[in-house]
Amino acid sequence: MSANLTGVVVPLITPFNNENQIDYSSLSRVIEFLVTKGVNALMVGGTTGEGMLLRLEERKQLLDTVIRQVAGKALVIAHTGCIDTESTVDLSKHAQKAGADYISVIVPYFFTLNDDQLYGHFLAVCKAVQETSVLLYAFPGNTKNDISPVLLQRLMHAAPNITGIKSSNDDLVKFQEYVKIGGPKFTSCMGVDELMLGGLVFGSHAQISGNANAFPEPFINLFHAFKDGNLKRAQDLQLVVNSIVQLHHGGSTTAFYKASLQIRGISAGRVRSPMRELTKQELTQLEAQLLKSNLLES
DSSP states (O other): OOOOOOEEEEEOOOOBOTTSSBOHHHHHHHHHHHHHHTOSEEEESSTTTTGGGSOHHHHHHHHHHHHHHHTTSSEEEEEOOOSSHHHHHHHHHHHHHHTOSEEEEEOOOSSOOOHHHHHHHHHHHHHHTTTSEEEEEEOHHHHSOOOOHHHHHHHHHHOTTEEEEEEOOSOHHHHHHHHHHHOTTSEEEEOOGGGHHHHHHTTOOEEEOSGGGTOHHHHHHHHHHHHTTOHHHHHHHHHHHHHHHHHTGGGSSTHHHHHHHHHTTOOOOBOOTTSOOOOHHHHHHHHHHHHHSSGGGO
């Protein structure tokens, strides 16, 4: 099984060029920036990475490229979740063969599914990659379906390689249930940035943050402040994190993350349709707000 997942995890953006293809040159610069800053892991092809807008072969090539460049300097999590089981299994098998440290699988989306259907989906994936740790991914706001604590417990009994969960859900009561069911060796990860400190208090092992693509420093500093017992500093840094979320309009389009990186001097490419670029007004406002803040001094 994989190394311990902790700290700050960045669901890596996927830069696109003007021809709507993956811009691997810009991707390389973003990876170098994040690894140099000291993030603990990169998630490839997730929500922030516009993974659901990529063809299966693109997702495989993207993962291969990231694993080669990271070269063990950080953990690599392959997000393999798809709307269907067959494609998810295909991507998961590739991720295991490619050497991903973890495989992350989002709840299937669009169709309304009950716990038995979700159980069958996740179990099929876990059985296909028994030698690799699986990180379940609950995001009910985007998928319509969710992972109940009862379902988590059932899955953990059936699939020992389920070693963690990412919860992109502002329900801290449910998050506490995940932590309780998982036990001390289970890696519960918080995916809501405004609740990073709250998640840590309730047992989160890692923060998985799209906003950290552009500003990893406050997230890393918050994590260390909490671990060092400096609650006041952690509280102050949580307010900084909240301000970043507001600057990026809650990630309404990943173009906000890419624009902030560009302002920091790191080419991050374009988004893929139907995602949208920022308007001139939005870009001007973002630049002005960043200049007023001290974020660019990081």
